[in-house]
Amino acid sequence: MGERNKRYFVGIDVGGTHFAIGVVDGEGKLLAKHTMPTGAGRPFGVIVKEMADTAKRLVVRAGLAESRIGSVGIGVPSTIDSKTGHLIFANNLDWRDLDLIGEFRKSWDVPVYVENDADCAALAESMDDAAKGKNxxxxxxxxxxxxxxxxxxxxxxxxxxxxxxxxxxxxxxxxxxxxxxxxxxxxxxxxxxxxxxxxxxxxxxxxxxxxxxxxxxxxxxxxxxxxxxxxxxxxxxxxxxxxxxxxxxxxxxxxxxxxxxxxxxxxxxxxxxxxxxxxxxxxxxxxxxxxxxxxxxxxxxxxxxxxxxxxxxxxxxxxxxxx
Ligand SMILES: [Zn+2]
Missing domain, CATH: 3.30.420.40 (ATPase, nucleotide binding domain)
Known part of the structure; x- marks a missing residue:
C-alpha cells in the first residue's frame, strides 16, 4: 500500500476525569494527542459530541484529511456488549445502557469500535516484542x-x-x-x-x-x-x-x-x-x-x-x- 493510501486511526480513552484522544498509524505509533476534562456531570450527548469534534480537529492538526482515517476506537471504563458496541454500565461515570457508537456517528460518520478501556490498554501492551504471542x-x-x-x-x-x-x-x-x-x-x-x-x-x-x-x-x-x-x-x-x-x-x-x-x-x-x-x-x-x-x-x-x-x-x- 502506497504512502498516499496509508490509513490512520483515532483512539479515544475515556476516563472518569479526563479523556485523551490520539491519532496513530497502523503500527500504533502516536502522531498527535490531546487531553481534556471529561466533564462527567454533563449530558451524554454533549460529551460525545465534544469528543467527536475534538477528534476531527486533532486529525487536521496531524496534517491528515478525514478520509485517511480508517476507524475510530473508543475505550470506556465500562462493560460493553461487543456484538453491538452498546455501553452497558460504567460505574465510575454513572453511564448505563447507552448507544455510544450511534451517538458518536451523529457528529462523525466513520466506522466506530467500542471496548472496555483496560482491554484496549492490554491490546496495546500485548503488541510489545516482550509480550507478543504470550497470554x-x-x-x-x-x-x-x-x-x-x-x-x-x-x-x-x-x-x-x-x-x-x-x-x-x-x-x-x-x-x-x-x-x-x-x-x-x-x-x-x-x-x-x-x-x-x-x-x-x-x-x-x-x-x-x-x-x-x-x-x-x-x-x-x-x-x-x-x-x-x-x-x-x-x-x-x-x-x-x-x-x-x-x-x-x-x-x-x-x-x-x-x-x-x-x-x-x-x-x-x-x-x-x-x-x-x-x-x-x-x-x-x-x-x-x-x-x-x-x-x-x-x-x-x-x-x-x-x-x-x-x-x-x-x-x-x-x-x-x-x-
Ligand atoms: Zn465493585
Missing part, C-alpha cells in the same frame, strides 16, 4: 482496578461477550461498599482511590506521620504517591498503609493467576511508576498465594511500557484487529 494479563491501578486479558492473541471477553471485570470480584464478605453497588470488591481495596482512602484513614489515626508533610497537611491533596513517598523515607505508619495495600493487590492478582494462568502480567496506571518498590513485594506475595505455585511457577510482573498512552493506542488499534 498476557494487564492490571491497571487507577480510579478503578481495571484489567484486560489477551488470550491466544485476542481480548478475552467471557462466554457471553460482556467482558472481564477483575475489579469486581469479591474479596471480603460484608466488606466496604464499591462504586458498583456490591460490597467487598477488589476495587474497593486495591484501586488507587482505595489507597487514597486508606492513606487518609491512617493519617487521622497517626497525627505525627510523615504522610501529613507529604500532602502539605491537606488531606484533600492526598494521592496515590503520598503513602509510598513517606514509606520510602522510613515512616512506619505509611509503611503499614503500603504493606496492607500491596497484600490486597497481590491477593487479587494471585486469584487471577490461579484462574487464568497468564504467561506475563503487566502493571499499568500511575502506580506502575513505583517500579520495583511496588512490583517486587507484589510478585513475592502473589507467588506465595497462587495455587500450586511451587510446581506451576508465578508469571513475571513488569511495568507497562506505554504508560498513559496505552489506552489511546489500544483503542485506535481496535479497527486493525479482528476482535
Amino acid at each position: 498476557t494479563l494487564l492490571i491497571t491501578f487507577g480510579t478503578g482496578f481495571g484489567g484486560g486479558l489477551i488470550m491466544n492473541g485476542k481480548i478475552f471477553k467471557g462466554g457471553d461477550n460482556s467482558g472481564f471485570e477483575p475489579g469486581h470480584f469479591v474479596l471480603f464478605h460484608k466488606g466496604i461498599q464499591c462504586t458498583c453497588g456490591n460490597y467487598g470488591c477488589v476495587e474497593a481495596y486495591a484501586s488507587v482511590s482505595a489507597l487514597v482512602r486508606q492513606t487518609k484513614e491512617k493519617m487521622q489515626a497517626c497525627p505525627d506521620s510523615l504522610m501529613w508533610k507529604e500532602c502539605g497537611a491537606d488531606p484533600e491533596k492526598v494521592n496515590g504517591r503520598t503513602a509510598f513517598d513517606a514509606a520510602k523515607k522510613g515512616d512506619a505508619a505509611a509503611k503499614e498503609v503500603v504493606d496492607a495495600y500491596i497484600v490486597y493487590a497481590a491477593l487479587s492478582i494471585a486469584n487471577l493467576v490461579t484462574l487464568f494462568r497468564p504467561e506475563l502480567i503487566i502493571i499499568g496506571g500511575g502506580l506502575s511508576a513505583e517500579g520495583d518498590y511496588l512490583i517486587k513485594p507484589l510478585y513475592e506475595t502473589a507467588k506465595s498465594r497462587i495455587y500450586a505455585g511451587e510446581l506451576l511457577g508465578m508469571p513475571p510482573i513488569v511495568p507497562a511500557r506505554l504508560g498513559n498512552d496505552a489506552g489511546i493506542i489500544g483503542a485506535a488499534l481496535l479497527g486493525t484487529v479482528h476482535i
Whole structure:
C-alpha cells in the first residue's frame, strides 16, 4: 500500500476525569494527542459530541484529511456488549445502557469500535516484542482496578461477550461498599482511590506521620504517591498503609493467576511508576498465594511500557484487529 493510501486511526480513552484522544498509524505509533476534562456531570450527548469534534480537529492538526482515517476506537471504563458496541454500565461515570457508537456517528460518520478501556490498554501492551504471542494479563491501578486479558492473541471477553471485570470480584464478605453497588470488591481495596482512602484513614489515626508533610497537611491533596513517598523515607505508619495495600493487590492478582494462568502480567496506571518498590513485594506475595505455585511457577510482573498512552493506542488499534 502506497504512502498516499496509508490509513490512520483515532483512539479515544475515556476516563472518569479526563479523556485523551490520539491519532496513530497502523503500527500504533502516536502522531498527535490531546487531553481534556471529561466533564462527567454533563449530558451524554454533549460529551460525545465534544469528543467527536475534538477528534476531527486533532486529525487536521496531524496534517491528515478525514478520509485517511480508517476507524475510530473508543475505550470506556465500562462493560460493553461487543456484538453491538452498546455501553452497558460504567460505574465510575454513572453511564448505563447507552448507544455510544450511534451517538458518536451523529457528529462523525466513520466506522466506530467500542471496548472496555483496560482491554484496549492490554491490546496495546500485548503488541510489545516482550509480550507478543504470550497470554498476557494487564492490571491497571487507577480510579478503578481495571484489567484486560489477551488470550491466544485476542481480548478475552467471557462466554457471553460482556467482558472481564477483575475489579469486581469479591474479596471480603460484608466488606466496604464499591462504586458498583456490591460490597467487598477488589476495587474497593486495591484501586488507587482505595489507597487514597486508606492513606487518609491512617493519617487521622497517626497525627505525627510523615504522610501529613507529604500532602502539605491537606488531606484533600492526598494521592496515590503520598503513602509510598513517606514509606520510602522510613515512616512506619505509611509503611503499614503500603504493606496492607500491596497484600490486597497481590491477593487479587494471585486469584487471577490461579484462574487464568497468564504467561506475563503487566502493571499499568500511575502506580506502575513505583517500579520495583511496588512490583517486587507484589510478585513475592502473589507467588506465595497462587495455587500450586511451587510446581506451576508465578508469571513475571513488569511495568507497562506505554504508560498513559496505552489506552489511546489500544483503542485506535481496535479497527486493525479482528476482535
Ligand atoms: Zn465493585
